Amino acid sequence: xxxxxxxxxxxxxxxxxxxxxxxxxxxxxxxxxxxxxxxxxxxxxxxxxxxxxxxxxxxxxxxxxxxxxxxxxxxxxxxxxxxxxxxxxxxxxxxxxxxxxxxxxxxxxxxxxxxxxxxxxxxxxxxxxxxxxxxxxxxxxxxxxxxxxxxxxxxxxxxxxxxxxxxxxxxxxxxxxxxxxxxxxxxxxxxxxxxxxxxxxxxxxxxxxxxxxxxxxxxxxxxxxxxxxxxxxxxxxxxxxxxxxxxxxxxxxxxxxxxxxxxxxxxx
Amino acid sequence: xxxxxxxxxxxxxxxxxxxxxxxxxxxxxxxxxxxxxxxxxxxxxxxxxxxxxxxxxxxxxxxxxxxxxxxxxxxxxxxxxxxxxxxxxxxxxxxxxxxxxxxxxxxxxxxxxxxxxxxxxxxxxxxxxxxxxxxxxxxxxxxxxxxxxxxxxxxxxxxxxxxxxxxxxxxxxxxxxxxxxxxxxxxxxxxxxxxxxxxxxxxxxxxxxxxxxxxxxxxxxxxxxxxxxxxxxxxxxxxxxxxxxxxxxxxxxxxxxxxxxxxxxxxx
Numbered sequence: 161x162x163x164x165x166x167x168x169x170x171x172x173x174x175x176x177x178x179x180x181x182x183x184x185x186x187x188x189x190x191x192x193x194x195x196x197x198x199x200x201x202x203x204x205x206x207x208x209x210x211x212x213x214x215x216x217x218x219x220x221x222x223x224x225x226x227x228x229x230x231x232x233x234x235x236x237x238x239x240x241x242x243x244x245x246x247x248x249x250x251x252x253x254x255x256x257x258x259x260x261x262x263x264x265x266x267x268x269x270x271x272x273x274x275x276x277x278x279x280x281x282x283x284x285x286x287x288x289x290x291x292x293x294x295x296x297x298x299x300x301x302x303x304x305x306x307x308x309x310x311x312x313x314x315x316x317x318x319x320x321x322x323x324x325x326x327x328x329x330x331x332x333x334x335x336x337x338x339x340x341x342x343x344x345x346x347x348x349x350x351x352x353x354x355x356x357x358x359x360x361x362x363x364x365x366x367x368x369x370x371x372x373x374x375x376x377x378x379x380x381x382x383x384x385x386x387x388x389x390x391x392x393x394x395x396x397x398x399x400x401x402x403x404x405x406x407x408x409x410x411x412x413x414x415x416x417x418x419x420x421x422x423x424x425x426x427x428x
Numbered sequence: 429x430x431x432x433x434x435x436x437x438x439x440x441x442x443x444x445x446x447x448x449x450x451x452x453x454x455x456x457x458x459x460x461x462x463x464x465x466x467x468x469x470x471x472x473x474x475x476x477x478x479x480x481x482x483x484x485x486x487x488x489x490x491x492x493x494x495x496x497x498x499x500x501x502x503x504x505x506x507x508x509x510x511x512x513x514x515x516x517x518x519x520x521x522x523x524x525x526x527x528x529x530x531x532x533x534x535x536x537x538x539x540x541x542x543x544x545x546x547x548x549x550x551x552x553x554x555x556x557x558x559x560x561x562x563x564x565x566x567x568x569x570x571x572x573x574x575x576x577x578x579x580x581x582x583x584x585x586x587x588x589x590x591x592x593x594x595x596x597x598x599x600x601x602x603x604x605x606x607x608x609x610x611x612x613x614x615x616x617x618x619x620x621x622x623x624x625x626x627x628x629x630x631x632x633x634x635x636x637x638x639x640x641x642x643x644x645x646x647x648x649x650x651x652x653x654x655x656x657x658x659x660x661x662x663x664x665x666x667x668x669x670x671x672x673x674x675x676x677x678x679x680x681x682x683x684x685x686x687x688x689x690x691x692x693x694x695x696x
Contacts, residue, residue: 215662216635216683218486220513220529222506237527238490242661242685243634245488245527247515259505259513261488261529263635263683271660274686275592275625324543357543366511367484367531369637371664371683373657388668389641389676392539393510394483396639396679400656408657411664413681415484415531415639417510418542 162336164303164345168199170207176234178204180250184227187299192225194365195348196300197250197258199341204232205246206340211264214340215243218369219260226252237261269375279402280384283309285329304349305333312385315355324353324387324395329380338376338403346401347412350385353397354418357390361419370399370412379404393418430604432571432613436467438475444502446472448518452495455567460493462633463616464568465518465526467609472500473514474608479532482608483511486637487528494520505529537643547670548652551577553597572617573601580653583623592621592655592663597648606644606671614669615680618653621665622686625658629687638667638680647672661686 161169167183178200186196202214231251238245243265250258288307309327314320330346331338338346347370352363384400395418401410429437435451446468454464470482499519506513511533518526556575577595582588598614599606606614615638620631652668663686669678 216488218529218635218637220484220505220531222513237488237524245490247527256505259515259529261486261527261635263488265662268660273657273659274627275590275622275655275658277656322543354543359542367486367529367637367639369486369635369681371635371681373662373664374659387543388545388679389541390543391541391642392536394533394641396641411656411681413637413639413679 162332162334164332164334164336164342168203168341170200170204170232172207176208178232178234180230180232182225182227182230185297185299186303187227189299190224192227193300193345193348194219194221194368195345197225198260198344200230201232201248201250201258201260202262202341202344204234205248205262206264208234208236208246209244209264211244212266213264213372214262215265215267216263216369216371217260217344218367219258220367221258221365223255223257225250225257230257267372267375271374276408279406280400282327282382285380288329289313303333305331306349312356320356320358322357324357324390324397326350326353326356326385328383330383331380337378338381340372343372343376343401343410344370346381346383347399347410348414350383350399352416353385353387354390354395359418363416363419365414365416368412368414370410372410374407374409376403376409377405390418430600430602432600432602432604432610436471436609438468438472438500440475444476446500446502448498448500450493450495450498453565453567454571455495457567458492460495461568461613461616462487462489462636463613465493466528466612469500469516469518469526469528470530470609470612472502473516473530474532476502476504476514477512477532479512480534481532481640482530483533483535484531484637484639485528485612486635487526488635489526489633491523491525493518493525498525535640535643539642544676547674548668550595550650553648556597557581571601573599574617580624588624588626590625592625592658592665594618594621594624594653596651598651599648605646606649608640611640611644611669611678612638614649614651615667615678616682618651618667620684621653621655622658622663627686631684631687633682633684636680636682638678640678642675642677644671644677645673658686
């Protein structure tokens with residue numbers, strides 16, 4: 161089993177109650193990645209459900225999660241032929257850390273879209289930038305292989321683009337092809353889009369909702385991050401995830417807080 | 429008090445438990461509008477909270493709501509200086525009808541955006557189309573004043589545009605200026621965007637998440653509805669709400685089921 165598989169596995173303790181072991185290797189310093197935290201929660205929901213896929217997940221990040229033991233509690237709210245709804249909580253020390261509502265359904269891997277928007281432009285992967293691992297383990301950054309669109313990385317050198325945007329190719333560094341749980345990781349894997357409007361520092365996610373729209377093909381995922389408004393300390397970040405077969409497989413929006421020490425950036 | 433005010437009012441019964449009376453006048457035939465159903469639920473959450481605004485709301489529509497008595501149950505999940513999180517349920521006959529998670533915060537009405545995207549194009553209101561009330565009360569359509577962008581109404585005459593889109597100016601027909609609760613109505617007020625990709629019939633919302641981004645100015649709201657994918661019986665609908673002062677005040681995405689009798693429409 162891959163490290164991601166182990167790090168997101170859940171073991172059923174009793175009806176609606178699961179054990180997980182959070183892996184500090186999926187964090188940035190002290191803070192575990194929000195996308196990573198959704199994965200065990202989704203595994204438990206899918207285990208309870210008669211449907212195969214988490215088609216809609218809304219998550220609220222209540223407290224900082226710590227590496228180590230956790231539980232996942234699943235409460236069924238509606239069971240239907242097309243969809244089922246669950247309230248799911250990731251808890252540590254009997255306190256909720258992440259609250260989520262998960263809608264499950266079963267997506268047909270062979271479905272042909274009745275309509276699809278256009279895939280946004282992205283430079284070829286060879287024109288993108290990797291930040292290779294050094295001697296020290298960097299946590300999350302060393303679990304995933306991310307190739308950034310250089311046009312959205314100006315913030316690194318003090319030259320933010322002035323627009324909330326972030327784009328990259330993405331896969332796990334190990335042998336784990338894209339699935340629902342890797343998509344949960346993908347929708348929260350980009351550097352915050354507000355780094356390109358002059359914000360800096362940690363930008364904590366308050367609420368994140370994502371939809372799984374199709375079963376992803378093996379290979380690279382492409383992540384397109386954007387935003388619409390930075391106002392009063394809050395910003396939105398939208399991420400579209402496209403698979404290697406050129407299909408839109410996931411959509412997300414999160415509401416987050418801007419980091420301290422904001423500078424005002426020009427209006428688009 | 430306006431009819432909308434009365435129709436969404438909640439009366440506190442005890443800590444975390446409120447009484448509401450759902451008004452059939454906010455429905456289409458038998459089904460009450462989903463945006464309308466969120467309003468009493470948000471009033472109860474804001475009443476419990478020390479913060480003034482529902483900055484993020486995710487709602488799952490579990491069962492069809494009926495006009496008449498309902499209760500709203502509010503459970504506090506986190507109380508913070510910047511934001512608080514509540515699980516809120518609208519129930520009838522002791523069964524959950526709508527499950528929601530509501531994040532509250534307090535938005536500064538005088539905040540100047542650090543960055544804002546562009547307002548999408550929209551024809552002037554005089555060039556838009558109203559569908560005036562007849563003798564028979566049409567429910568929701570008679571509670572609101574909606575002026576449709578004629579470019580997105582071709583589906584009415586069997587000439588859908590081929591893209592998921594729907595745009596309109598919007599206000600309540602009575603003296604109730606935009607506030608958080610009217611925004612909840614606004615994000616679910618447009619004809620489903622898939623009517624323009626050849627779908628027809630009722631398109632039930634499964635999950636809807638919306639963010640309140642600013643305190644709206646008095647006057648007309650403008651609703652911009654779009655979508656990215658119609659696949660396997662599911663579609664997404666995004667709505668941006670802009671106020672009369674030209675500011676983005678709300679964003680939403682819903683995942684819904686396409687109506688029966690779909691016809692395939694060309695790819696964009």
